[in-house]
Amino acid sequence: MIEFLRNVRFWFTPDRVREEGGTPDYRFSLANERTFLAWLRTSLALIGGGFAVDQFLPELRWGWRVGLALALLGAGVLCSLRAVNHWVRCERAMRRGEDLPASRFPALLSLVVGVVAVAMVLVVLVGWKG
Amino acid sequence: MTAGRDPGLQPERTRLAWRRTTLAYTVATVLALRTALHGGASPVGILVCALCFGLWLGFLRIAHHRVRALSTSARPAPLTPRHAAVAALCAVAMAACAAAIVV
Numbered sequence: 001m002i003e004f005l006r007n008v009r010f011w012f013t014p015d016r017v018r019e020e021g022g023t024p025d026y027r028f029s030l031a032n033e034r035t036f037l038a039w040l041r042t043s044l045a046l047i048g049g050g051f052a053v054d055q056f057l058p059e060l061r062w063g064w065r066v067g068l069a070l071a072l073l074g075a076g077v078l079c080s081l082r083a084v085n086h087w088v089r090c091e092r093a094m095r096r097g098e099d100l101p102a103s104r105f106p107a108l109l110s111l112v113v114g115v116v117a118v119a120m121v122l123v124v125l126v127g128w129k130g
Numbered sequence: 131m132t133a134g135r136d137p138g139l140q141p142e143r144t145r146l147a148w149r150r151t152t153l154a155y156t157v158a159t160v161l162a163l164r165t166a167l168h169g170g171a172s173p174v175g176i177l178v179c180a181l182c183f184g185l186w187l188g189f190l191r192i193a194h195h196r197v198r199a200l201s202t203s204a205r206p207a208p209l210t211p212r213h214a215a216v217a218a219l220c221a222v223a224m225a226a227c228a229a230a231i232v233v
Contacts, residue, residue, distance in 0.1 A: 010211050011211045011212065011214070011215035012211065012212050012215060013211070013212075017211055023208075026140070026205050026206065026207075026208065027136070027138065027140045029208035029209070030140045030141065030143075030144045030206070030208075031140070032208075033144055033147070033208070033209045033214075034143060034144050034147045036209070036214060037144075037147040037148060037150070037151045038147070040151055040154075040217060040218060040221060041150060041151050041154045043218075043221050044151070044154040044155055044157075044158045044221055044224075045154065047158050047221065047224055047225045047228055048154075048157055048158045048161055050225070050228050050232065051158070051161035051162060051164075051165050051228055051232075052161070054165060054231070054232045055161070055164065055165055055168070065232075066232055066233055069228075069232045070229060070232065070233075073225045073228050073229050073232070074225075076221065076225045077221075077222050077225045077226075080218040080219075080221040080222055080225075081218060081222065083218055084211075084214050084215050084218040087209075087211075087214055088211055088214070091208070091211075
């Protein structure tokens with residue numbers, strides 16, 4: 001968390017990122033950028049999923065529907081913030097010639113998506129009867 | 131683009147990644163507008179719609195800026211952190227609008 005806050009400084013100060021290390025091959029930077037965009041699309045898909053739960057499961061009780069939608073939206077927010085943070089960390093690591101940062105976020109995200117999917121199956125099965 | 135052409139087509143691939151992301155953002159925006167105007171047009175719904183549309187325009191502007199930078203130079207400069215942060219904050223703001231609509 002502290003590391004995250006430290007990185008937030010770099011988000012809006014491009015010159016500070018450029019201060020350290022050397023410029024990596026432009027192809028590595030572009031690959032990093034595409035990874036960032038792929039995570040951003042994942043986050044947009046989660047946000048879209050939040051809308052979809054709200055729109056296409058109208059038979060659900062209000063609490064379940066809003067809860068599921070907010071869980072998906074929250075995952076989308078986390079995913080997009082993490083996308084920038086990870087992009088900055090990779091960019092800095094490449095400039096300094098260090099190893100790319102390891103991350104347990106993909107595992108966490110897939111667990112959350114799995115749990116939400118199971119919850120949705122249960123809610124759709126039970127919610128229609130109850 | 132002829133002499134210094136990159137055989138891996140990295141700038142093109144990155145440009146297309148921006149296009150795909152713009153498309154994903156457009157889909158999210160359309161879903162937001164649909165949800166906000168679902169039960170008739172209330173003042174709050176219209177306000178949220180205008181906000182989402184503004185965010186979409188903002189994202190479009192960033193994406194267009196970057197796509198142009200990627201297509202004019204064979205060795206494009208890396209993405210600036212400010213652009214990356216603004217693009218991600220557009221997604222966060224969209225999620226905030228979504229939460230406002232859903233609740």
